Amino acid sequence: MADASAPRRKRLSLLGSTGSIGEQTLAVAGAAPERFEVVALGAGRNIEKLADQVRRFRPGLVSVADEKGAAELRERVGSQPFELRVGDAGLVAVAEHPADLVVSGLVGAVGLAPTLAAIRAGRDIALANKEVMVMAGALVLREVKAHGVALLPVDSEHSAIFQALCGQRIEDVARLILTASGGPFRTWSTDQIAEATIEQALKHPNWDMGPKITIDSATLMNKGLEVIEARWLFDIAPQRVDVVVHPQSIIHSLVEFVDTSVLAQLGLPDMRVPIAVALAYPERIALDLPVLDLPALGRMDFETPDHKRFPCLNLAYEALRADEAAPAVLNAANEIAVAAFLAGRIRFPEIAATNGAVLNSHVGRGGRAALRDLADVMEADAWSRACAREWIASSYGSAA
């Protein structure tokens, strides 16, 4: 389909091809077959969806969760030739497969090892997996530097900063300014927030996302985790990362430079835009999506985040001040606390209280933990989960 004079197509490998990021990545790549070639797909147990992707994109390598899934995939796809791998080793094989860009779209800690493998294999990374930088940012940053790979963020805020930094020098940056919608409780009093129900917390004003991240938006923990990501993605001191509440979520983030000039990226909320930016970088590809109409929008508002009502944001800065393992501790505690809230076992403010208590305990353990490898990350994660469960049981009388 590409003529002889066309440039070589960009080879993409996807970790997490049947998830939300994976599907949207394939939608963007599939709409520009003259520019992208999908060479490897790593998925889990959604074999039906994966089979469709394999038929459409004809990758050379595919990975699934287990042998049962592998057999089912072979049966569904029939005679089409491709290498088939399974389990954690399969995801690492996808990560190390020859490619120009690895899209890291797995959710949670399972994405850590394959993403690190891709970096160590010298692959550029389009990073949609938040946990990679939140849990292991210090470690990942060292590996990225050691292997000289590009780390292209795929979420709206960090993609905005990445775009605003194009053609600029990081040493000319004064501040990164992440925007936050403020979540569903932006205008609620402390007393109202204390009584918030699960249904109320699950109503995000601008983005339609999964329950975990929607709760994180309500506590502002999500913005805290993004501060941690930004600190490592852009290798910038935490005190140079600020947060501004912007309820309309149209400005996705901003960069202030030393000459006081500010560059911002704006747009309607659609993940296909940051995905396309990462896939096409340093070029851009046309997307057939509605464009931002500022007069139709009418106005944009800005507020300072209220750290009293939303204490989770400051916990992120505390974790960055503590040590390299503290962000992983905070992230794990928060996963346990949010699950407990969604299960009706703790009240909304107890999410922040749990996170703060576990982080405090970690700091109280003494020493300044460095992340030498993934084992250190997973140790911090496991310790934090146990500590959070214990705190919830003892403080709120609820088995989490």
Added chain:
Amino acid sequence: MADASAPRRKRLSLLGSTGSIGEQTLAVAGAAPERFEVVALGAGRNIEKLADQVRRFRPGLVSVADEKGAAELRERVGSQPFELRVGDAGLVAVAEHPADLVVSGLVGAVGLAPTLAAIRAGRDIALANKEVMVMAGALVLREVKAHGVALLPVDSEHSAIFQALCGQRIEDVARLILTASGGPFRTWSTDQIAEATIEQALKHPNWDMGPKITIDSATLMNKGLEVIEARWLFDIAPQRVDVVVHPQSIIHSLVEFVDTSVLAQLGLPDMRVPIAVALAYPERIALDLPVLDLPALGRMDFETPDHKRFPCLNLAYEALRADEAAPAVLNAANEIAVAAFLAGRIRFPEIAATNGAVLNSHVGRGGRAALRDLADVMEADAWSRACAREWIASSYGSAA
């Protein structure tokens, strides 16, 4: 003051050193003497101010309006050595002096010849003189391409677009979006605008500027002239240049890309920022100025410009559709009309009526005028001035 290992300082020549842009340029350059060296100053009749600049910056070449000024400067500066030139040839000598960047800060048509001379001598240009691109855009663009020089805009809107385009490819641009404050009559009815006094028209909401450009902001002619500038500065089709009214003037302009992503430059209104951006490009220099505080600002608003109440904006698009000389015609007619308004000889809506009538007459002259050289530009300018005076005299019974 620079140590031996420091990079060579950037050599600056200034056309219009005693004007507002010239003074602010020297303020920025003078605050970073390790990075900038002022090698040539071109001024007019403000010899006292020029003498101060010569003493402080010790340029190798200075130009003044005439021999009388030259003698006065010699007397004031005493024994300091520098080459001294006069008149139009003096400005051209400043333009052609060996330098890394020529700041084109003269006001009006007088800046045309020296700016073209600088381009033809292969100098990069920091362009603050609007008339260069408004009157002679097609000609200047051809010369810029032929000589491979960089044209760095020094006004807030075009600097914003320039900054948003850094690291981006012009072929990925969908639209340039210039922001307009809307001027003092943004919320006025047609009837109210018809009765606007000179004092009311001179009240700009956000910027403190000279009377001519302030009136142009009230008619939106200024934004029309900026559309013309943008068309030539960025070599983009006029239908890809849009205008959005943004009363707070914090977003200085925006660029929409083919993937629907929008990049914008924001900041407090201060000309030292776009000056510093142009001087330091591709780096940035720290400025000791207040920074934008979005929560303190609180909100930003956006509206569609009302072409019925402000017909001057559409005249700019008409001029760009007509021929290469039409923008010079529109610009000259507007100068005559604004002067007549400021002299109390015509009413506010008669500025737009005059501009429209003269542009119409030009189009009615037939043919598609190309700008082969400056003589063609000056012919269009002179014809338009005569035509505008005649129109004002015959239509409004007033000798302009």
